[in-house]
Amino acid sequence: MKFLRDNAQTLLLLACVGGAALAPLGAWMAFVYAPEEAVMGAPQRIFYFHVPVATFCYVGFFITFAGSIGYLWTKDMAWDRWAVAGAEVGVMLASLMMLTGMLWARPIWGAWWTWDPRLTTSLVLWLIFVGYLILRSQVDDETTRAKFAAVMGIVGYADVPLVHYSVKLWSRGIHPPKPELHPDMKTALLFGFAAVACMFAVTLILRVRLGFAAAALARLKGAGRH
Amino acid sequence: MSFLDGVLLVMRKDLAMELRAKEIFTTTAMFSLLVVVIFNFAFDMTGIDVKAVAAGVLWVAFIFSGAVAMNRGFMREQEEGCLSALLLAPIDRSAIYFGKMLSGLLVMLATMALVTPIFMVLYNVNVMEHYLWQTLTFFLGAVGFMAVGTLISAMSVNLRAREMMGPLLLLPVVAPVIIAAVKMSGGLVRGEDLASLMVWIKILASFDVIYLVVAWLVFEHIVEE
Numbered sequence: 001m002k003f004l005r006d007n008a009q010t011l012l013l014l015a016c017v018g019g020a021a022l023a024p025l026g027a028w029m030a031f032v033y034a035p036e037e038a039v040m041g042a043p044q045r046i047f048y049f050h051v052p053v054a055t056f057c058y059v060g061f062f063i064t065f066a067g068s069i070g071y072l073w074t075k076d077m078a079w080d081r082w083a084v085a086g087a088e089v090g091v092m093l094a095s096l097m098m099l100t101g102m103l104w105a106r107p108i109w110g111a112w113w114t115w116d117p118r119l120t121t122s123l124v125l126w127l128i129f130v131g132y133l134i135l136r137s138q139v140d141d142e143t144t145r146a147k148f149a150a151v152m153g154i155v156g157y158a159d160v161p162l163v164h165y166s167v168k169l170w171s172r173g174i175h176p177p178k179p180e181l182h183p184d185m186k187t188a189l190l191f192g193f194a195a196v197a198c199m200f201a202v203t204l205i206l207r208v209r210l211g212f213a214a215a216a217l218a219r220l221k222g223a224g225r226h
Numbered sequence: 227m228s229f230l231d232g233v234l235l236v237m238r239k240d241l242a243m244e245l246r247a248k249e250i251f252t253t254t255a256m257f258s259l260l261v262v263v264i265f266n267f268a269f270d271m272t273g274i275d276v277k278a279v280a281a282g283v284l285w286v287a288f289i290f291s292g293a294v295a296m297n298r299g300f301m302r303e304q305e306e307g308c309l310s311a312l313l314l315a316p317i318d319r320s321a322i323y324f325g326k327m328l329s330g331l332l333v334m335l336a337t338m339a340l341v342t343p344i345f346m347v348l349y350n351v352n353v354m355e356h357y358l359w360q361t362l363t364f365f366l367g368a369v370g371f372m373a374v375g376t377l378i379s380a381m382s383v384n385l386r387a388r389e390m391m392g393p394l395l396l397l398p399v400v401a402p403v404i405i406a407a408v409k410m411s412g413g414l415v416r417g418e419d420l421a422s423l424m425v426w427i428k429i430l431a432s433f434d435v436i437y438l439v440v441a442w443l444v445f446e447h448i449v450e451e
Binding site for chain 2: 072124127128131132134135138139144147148150151152154155156158159162163165166167169170
């Protein structure tokens with residue numbers, strides 16, 4: 001936590017520069033550099049964005065979980081700011097994951113959506129963490145909000161393995177498993193991961209800073225009133 | 227006073243109130259009955275194999291009625307400022323959680339016991355053929371539902387949109403319970419192989435254990451001043 005606080009500015013700058021360089025490069029790799037997939041053709045190229053986004057949405061939810069435990073343990077508001085940032089960025093990435101998945105699924109599966117285990121799991125987690133964000137918006141007092149949100153963050157994240165396992169048994173999957181990739185495809189995916197990682201870091205750090213700034217503003221307003 | 231004494235006292239207090247007012251039980255029972263009736267209008271049952279949908283209808287009735295009633299237990303405490311008094315009691319904070327959870331569970335089980343036979347008559351289907359396993363499924367499903375529901379309702383009664391927020395937070399979390407309970411009950415109704423159904427009982431039991439432990443660990447943070 002201390003390392004992050006002292007070096008937030010540097011990390012943010014690094015992620016911004018990295019993102020600015022990697023996003024166009026990653027897009028070029030996905031659309032031009034990577035070879036055309038033999039069966040699916042062009043729609044497969046969304047894979048270089050879809051997979052990194054899916055991975056980092058889980059990183060976001062994990063940060064919410066860790067932040068929630070950290071808050072209940074220490075009662076330090078910094079943990080709560082990380083928790084809400086993780087959830088907001090996680091929900092954004094989960095939405096992107098499902099949207100890009102749908103764009104791919106329509107031409108490949110012939111349907112925008114199927115109740116495949118992975119899709120269903122994503123949707124349930126999205127519902128849980130959107131609920132988490134709505135819960136936060138319903139509480140005015142900062143300490144109560146942090147406490148309730150932390151409980152919900154833990155309750156929600158504890159559900160991940162249960163949802164995953166039950167849904168996997170519930171319906172037979174058609175989502176492609178981990179594919180065998182051409183070396184150039186692997187390179188493109190790697191750049192996709194690097195670009196999305198930068199995007200993730202930028203949005204996360206900005207959101208955490210926004211949390212601190214909003215709290216500072218609320219304090220100043222409160223002080224001005226007396 | 228031991229932990230168990232505290233749990234039982236809180237439960238007895240809630241049940242005594244419930245037995246006199248019968249406020250929660252009448253609403254949950256009526257609500258489940260309405261769901262059962264509405265399902266009959268929503269889907270034309272004449273062309274459908276009732277055994278294929280019976281467990282689904284029954285569990286939707288249980289879960290929606292539970293979601294409607296889930297906040298009442300804690301709202302009653304708040305209205306008269308009783309929660310503060312309850313927190314002053316010389317018992318462990320989590321004893322309040324387990325007492326509330328048990329009283330809610332008993333009301334939910336009573337609702338199930340009333341609605342299931344009515345459902346069987348109205349839909350002309352026997353869901354209790356394997357009554358021991360079916361009862362176990364009902365029990366484990368209700369425990370999972372109340373384990374999370376009691377925890378969430380302790381928070382949601384403090385929110386602005388308190389009637390809405392409970393179900394909104396609870397229903398996605400209990401998705402594994404809904405899936406496993408419907409699969410298990412449905413499998414029993416259709417007479418599927420018991421050995422292949424056991425995995426759903428395991429999921430229900432794991433859900434119950436995980437959330438009872440989580441709730442036990444975090445509940446005191448919700449009610450502390």
